[in-house]
Amino acid sequence: MKVSVYDELCGDAEFTVDELKALAPLHLSLKDRVQGVEGKAFDLLTWYGAWRQRQLANTDRTPVYMEVEAVDEFQAKIPWEQLGQAAFLYEQTGEPLKKGFPIRLYVPDGSSECLNVKSVVKIKFSYHGSSAEASYGFKNQVSIEDLKLKK
Numbered sequence: 001m002k003v004s005v006y007d008e009l010c011g012d013a014e015f016t017v018d019e020l021k022a023l024a025p026l027h028l029s030l031k032d033r034v035q036g037v038e039g040k041a042f043d044l045l046t047w048y049g050a051w052r053q054r055q056l057a058n059t060d061r062t063p064v065y066m067e068v069e070a071v072d073e074f075q076a077k078i079p080w081e082q083l084g085q086a087a088f089l090y091e092q093t094g095e096p097l098k099k100g101f102p103i104r105l106y107v108p109d110g111s112s113e114c115l116n117v118k119s120v121v122k123i124k125f126s127y128h129g130s131s132a133e134a135s136y137g138f139k140n141q142v143s144i145e146d147l148k149l150k151k
């Protein structure tokens with residue numbers, strides 16, 4: 001399974017988990033950042049730095065937010081300020097993830113545990129707009145209230 005990365009300044013690319021890991025400068029034990037969660041992860045901010053260099057992006061702008069989308073279409077939009085300790089979990093007990101494959105995002109400084117998106121397959125860095133608050137949920141979700149209004 002491939003993970004696609006898109007960045008309006010750096011272009012886009014697809015990665016396998018091994019390719020993501022190989023680009024990552026900083027690997028860690030996730031329990032050092034997230035209490036009670038075992039496994040190996042790579043740090044997001046340093047990965048982002050390596051990605052920018054790889055894409056030869058001639059800019060020093062900082063993203064305003066990151067968006068991720070999962071296999072089940074769950075998605076989250078997270079302000080850059082909340083991502084300081086963020087990491088992608090890729091391995092537990094020496095094996096690829098059983099829950100959350102190919103990678104799972106953890107956001108220790110995030111406003112909600114709901115931002116710990118499993119099975120991430122799309123990552124997008126955005127430099128425009130505002131993102132005062134994080135948001136998450138299923139794509140194109142229609143609530144019961146919406147359905148009632150439309151009847």
Ligand SMILES: Nc1nc2c(c(=O)[nH]1)N[C@H]1C(S)=C(S)[C@@H](COP(=O)(O)O)O[C@H]1N2
Pocket residue numbers: 070071072074113114115116117118119
């Ligand atoms: N892909 C995906 N990731 C997801 C969700 C989801 O429905 N799909 N739910 C989120 C929510 S709302 C919560 S509270 C946590 C739950 O994590 P857990 O299954 O490890 O308890 O996962 C988050 N990540």
Ligand SMILES: [Mo]
Pocket residue numbers: 113114
């Ligand atoms: Mo949640």
